[in-house]
Amino acid sequence: SQWGEENLQALSIQEGEDVTMNCSYKTYTTVVHWYRQDSGRGPALIILIRSNEREKRSGRLRATLDTSSQSSSLSITAAQCEDTAVYFCATRTGYQNFYFGKGTSLTVIP
Amino acid sequence: DMKVTQMPRYLIKRMGENVLLECGQDMSHETMYWYRQDPGLGLQLIYISYDVDSNSEGDIPKGYRVSRKKREHFSLILDSAKTNQTSVYFCATGQGCNQAPLFGEGTRLSVL
Numbered sequence: 231s232q233w234g235e236e237n238l239q240a241l242s243i244q245e246g247e248d249v250t251m252n253c254s255y256k257t258y259t260t261v262v263h264w265y266r267q268d269s270g271r272g273p274a275l276i277i278l279i280r281s282n283e284r285e286k287r288s289g290r291l292r293a294t295l296d297t298s299s300q301s302s303s304l305s306i307t308a309a310q311c312e313d314t315a316v317y318f319c320a321t322r323t324g325y326q327n328f329y330f331g332k333g334t335s336l337t338v339i340p
Numbered sequence: 341d342m343k344v345t346q347m348p349r350y351l352i353k354r355m356g357e358n359v360l361l362e363c364g365q366d367m368s369h370e371t372m373y374w375y376r377q378d379p380g381l382g383l384q385l386i387y388i389s390y391d392v393d394s395n396s397e398g399d400i401p402k403g404y405r406v407s408r409k410k411r412e413h414f415s416l417i418l419d420s421a422k423t424n425q426t427s428v429y430f431c432a433t434g435q436g437c438n439q440a441p442l443f444g445e446g447t448r449l450s451v452l
């Protein structure tokens with residue numbers, strides 16, 4: 231999982247497989263954001279989940295949030311080559327200060 | 341379409357030179373951010389601006405300053421650049437009710 235002093239995580243899967251990425255955070259938050267970053271591009275928000283939601287779906291994406299363990303996960307169903315990217319979780323602490331995990335580098339092999 | 345524009349996209353400077361990175365947005369968002377991204381370190385917050393002339397330090401402000409004289413523009417200035425400021429710099433604005441950062445495409449800065 232990503233956060234804190236952990237290094238960038240790397241995952242490599244076959245096309246068509248499902249994958250889950252985990253994120254743990256240190257401070258109280260009411261929403262977890264998930265971003266993806268393609269090579270040479272800026273990060274882009276793909277899904278967010280609020281503390282009153284245990285699960286959120288968007289297409290092939292599924293996010294979960296467990297506030298008791300301060301952790302969130304992002305799952306991709308039937309991964310495709312175009313899902314290859316780095317995925318970050320981000321939380322808001324204080325007044326509009328967002329902090330990002332170190333990310334999970336996902337490679338989907340055809 | 342919402343967009344954050346960063347200029348230039350690539351920049352090479354010599355140590356000791358001054359650097360100006362510019363960021364623009366067309367959405368009239370109040371909040372704007374500057375982050376830097378280094379391999380293995382992820383995105384680190386340099387400065388946050390809540391509106392014109394209302395700026396606050398992030399986690400790594402040393403060696404940087406910012407300027408926001410118009411809501412649409414947010415500049416990052418490196419006075420006398422150092423080699424350890426070689427990085428990719430991202431500007432972002434706060435989008436939606438959560439003000440989640442909407443990022444530009446980044447400026448890749450090399451300080452030689």
